[in-house]
Amino acid sequence: MTIRVGSRMSALAVRQAEIVMDRIKAFDSGIKTELVTMKTSGDLASETPGAYEGGKGLFVKELERALLDGRVDIAVHSYKDVPMRVDGRIPIVAVSAREDARDVLILPEGAAGIDPAGPIGCSGLRRQIQSEALFPGLEIRPVRGNILTRLEKLDRGEYSALILAYAGIRRLGLERRVSRVFDPDEITPAACQGVLAVQARAGFDVGALSFLHDPDAWDTSLAERAFVAALNGGCTAPVAAYAALDQTPEDDMMTLKCFVCDKNGIIHRRAIRGGRRAAARLGREIAATFDGWL
Numbered sequence: 001m002t003i004r005v006g007s008r009m010s011a012l013a014v015r016q017a018e019i020v021m022d023r024i025k026a027f028d029s030g031i032k033t034e035l036v037t038m039k040t041s042g043d044l045a046s047e048t049p050g051a052y053e054g055g056k057g058l059f060v061k062e063l064e065r066a067l068l069d070g071r072v073d074i075a076v077h078s079y080k081d082v083p084m085r086v087d088g089r090i091p092i093v094a095v096s097a098r099e100d101a102r103d104v105l106i107l108p109e110g111a112a113g114i115d116p117a118g119p120i121g122c123s124g125l126r127r128q129i130q131s132e133a134l135f136p137g138l139e140i141r142p143v144r145g146n147i148l149t150r151l152e153k154l155d156r157g158e159y160s161a162l163i164l165a166y167a168g169i170r171r172l173g174l175e176r177r178v179s180r181v182f183d184p185d186e187i188t189p190a191a192c193q194g195v196l197a198v199q200a201r202a203g204f205d206v207g208a209l210s211f212l213h214d215p216d217a218w219d220t221s222l223a224e225r226a227f228v229a230a231l232n233g234g235c236t237a238p239v240a241a242y243a244a245l246d247q248t249p250e251d252d253m254m255t256l257k258c259f260v261c262d263k264n265g266i267i268h269r270r271a272i273r274g275g276r277r278a279a280a281r282l283g284r285e286i287a288a289t290f291d292g293w294l
Contacts, residue, residue, distance in 0.1 A: 001030070001031050001032065002031075002032040002033065002034055003024060003031060003032070003033050003034070003073045003074060003208065004033075004034045004036050004071070004072045004073045004074075005017050005020060005021055005033055005034065005035050005036065005072065005073070005074055005075075005076060006036050006037075006038065006063045006066050006067065006071075006072035006074065006075035006076070007035060007036070007037050007038075007063075007075070007076050008037065008038065008039070008059070008063070009037045009038065009039050010146040010147075010148075011146065011147070011148055011172060012146060012147055012168050012171060012172055013037075013076070013078075014035070014037065015171050015172060016076055016078065016171060016196050017035055017037075017076045018035075019096065019171070019196065019212075020074075020076050020096070020196065020198060020209075020212055021033040021035070023096075023209070023211045023212035024208045024209065024211070024212070026211050027207075027208050027209075027210060027211040028208060031208055036066070036071065036072050038062050038063065038066065039062075059077070059078075059081040060075070060077050060081055060082055060083070060199075063075040063077070063199070064087065064090055064199065067090045067199060067200065067201055068087075068089065068090060068201070073200065073201075073204065074093075074198050074199065074200045074204070074209075075090075075198070075199045075200075076196060076197075076198055077196070077197045077198075077199065078192075078193075078195075078196065078197075079092075079095060079192035079195040079196060079197035079221060080190040080191060080192045080193045080195070082192075082197055082199075084225055084228060084229035085229075086199070088202065089201065089202055090199050090200065090201055090202070091199065091200070091202060092197050092198065092199055093198055093199065093200045093204060093206045093209060094197075094198040094206060094209040094212050094213040095195050095196065095197050095198070095213060095214060095217045095218050095221060096195060096196035096197075096212055096213075096214055096217060097214040097216070097217055098167075098194045098195050098214070098216070098217045098220065099166070099167035099170055099171065099194040099195075100166040100167055100170060100181075100194060101165075101166070101167065101184070101189045101193045101194040101195075101242060102166045102181050102182055102183070102184060102187075102189060103127065103163055103164065103165060103166065103181075103182045103187045103189060104163070104164060104165075104166045104169060104178045104179075104180065104181050104182065105161055105162070105163055105178070105179045105180040105181075105182070106151070106154065106161065106162045106163075106164060106169070106177045106178060106179060107154075107160075107161050107177075107179045108154050108155050108157070108159075108160070108161075109155050111160075114135070114138070114160050114161045115160040116137075116138055116160070117160070118139075118157070118158075118159055118160030118161075119138075119139040119140065119141035119159055119160060120135060120138055120139065120140050120141070120159065120160060120161045120162070120163060121141055121142070121143030121150065121153070121154065121158075121159040121161070121162045121163070122140060122142070122143060122162065122163040122164075123142060123143060123144070124190075125238040125261070126188075126190060126238055126239070126240045126259070127163050127187065128140050128142070129238050129261045129265075129267065130186070130187045130188065130240075130259070130267070131163055131187070133267060134182075134186060134187070141159070143159060143162060147164060147168050147169070147172060147174075148172075150162055150164065151174075151177070161179075163182075163187070165189070165190075165193055165194070166178070166181060166194070167193060167194035184242045184257055185257070185269070188240035188241070188242050188257060188258070188259035188269070189240060189241075189242045190240055191221075191224035191225055191227065191228045191240065191241045191242075192221045192224055192225060193242075195217045195221055196212075197221075198212065216245055216251070219243075219245070219254065219276045219279045220243035220244065220245065220254060220276075220279070221243075222279040222280045222283070223241070223243040223254060223256045223279040223280065223282050223283045224241035224242065224243050224256070224283065225280075225283065226279070226280040226281075226282070226283025226284050226287070227239075227241040227256065227258055227283035227284070227286060227287045228241060228283075228287075229283075230283065230284045230287030230288070231260070231287050231290060238259075238260065238261035239258070239259065239260050239261075240258070240259040241256060241257070241258045241259070241283070242256070242257045242258075243255065243256040243257075243279070243282075244257075245276060251276070252275055252276055252277070253273060253274065253275055253276065254273070254274065254275075254276045254279065254282070255271055255272070255273045256271065256272050256273075256274075256282050256283060256286060257269065257270075257271045258270050258271070258272075258286050258287075258290075260290045262290075268290065270286060270289060270290075271286075272285060272286040
């Protein structure tokens with residue numbers, strides 16, 4: 001048996017696909033896996049100055065088409081890139097244990113601190129707005145490309161610092177580059193940041209993914225995605241959510257922290273606590289308190 005695994009072409013995406021493939025082999029060493037990489041519309045847009053980024057779907061559209069066409073059996077995504085509405089023909093069938101969900105600050109090689117004369121690079125309104133609040137008076141400028149491309153731009157002197165997701169940095173083994181890790185109360189992560197999602201055609205035998213699937217990440221992701229979906233948010237909307245399970249033997253309660261920047265540019269942070277079995281309801285309940293602000 002061979003499982004064809006669809007992935008984007010970037011170094012990080014390939015590493016994430018390899019994580020899934022390793023867990024499949026740990027389940028059954030007799031199962032073969034084949035990596036099938038492709039460039040998505042999101043990758044092309046991120047390489048083109050001035051291109052419209054177009055929302056989360058651009059990073060998964062080609063992979064979803066490959067699933068529907070039967071060219072791959074499963075597709076591996078960063079769950080934060082997956083649109084809130086998923087085609088019922090190709091559901092999310094497994095999620096990984098969450099890598100560190102926080103954002104981090106990275107300086108140029110050899111730098112001791114942020115050079116106020118240069119911009120801080122980050123992507124998306126979520127990071128931009130929260131970064132402006134953390135670093136008043138400094139220029140926050142968009143940065144394009146995958147992680148390695150962004151680091152090259154940083155070290156060439158185009159930016160004085162970058163703000164990136166810790167999960168990708170850790171998966172690429174680049175922890176030494178991290179200068180500061182931001183608390184979720186400083187920069188609230190994107191919904192499902194640090195979680196890998198596996199998508200497959202309906203009816204696919206998910207047994208081989210049993211060593212990958214993590215119920216804790218599934219429940220926290222449910223809460224975060226329900227919040228964003230209720231606000232009709234996406235990667236261009238200034239909303240964020242981070243759920244964490246209580247550190248108790250039962251682990252049956254969670255706290256969901258949410259960030260919204262309203263239409264007047266005012267930042268609001270709220271939290272709600274409840275049982276993990278009602279994860280999606282928690283997300284919708286707290287979203288209702290922000291109703292009409294976006």
